[in-house]
Amino acid sequence: MAEPVRAGDTAESTGFDLGHGPGRLLVWLYGVFTVAAASRSVVQMILDFGRAPLAYVLSAAAAVVYAFITYSLVRGGRRARRAALVCCAAELAGVLIVGTWTLLAPSSFPDATVWSDYGMGYLFIPVVLPVTAMIWLRRAPA
Structure with missing residues (x-):
């Protein structure tokens, strides 16, 4: 049986888990994308780094962002929520910047990134x- 929440308890001290409910699907998707982006970038960097170093480094950076968001969602609490929100905003900015860049200057990316x-x-999905x-992070209970 779970302990009752006492007055003054915060989300941090009660251990609210952002990874429950709909957040569980987000944890799963971010976990899958962490593995996909990391494995893709590692293999590409090992086999042919000179071909498209920018693309491979950007895929590795995406993997790091995905891993941190996954960790934050699993950890839960106010600080983790704020960190995840910042990383999600950075991720969205990265997707929009890189997505636009690849459309405007495709020659800069001889190989695709995530x-x-x-x-x-x-x-x-990215x-x-x-x-x-x-x-989800803005609607989940604090």
């Missing part, structure tokens, strides 16, 4: 995921 063409290679996560 965020190329707004995540088209990943069914546009552009939808941070928006969905930010909505």
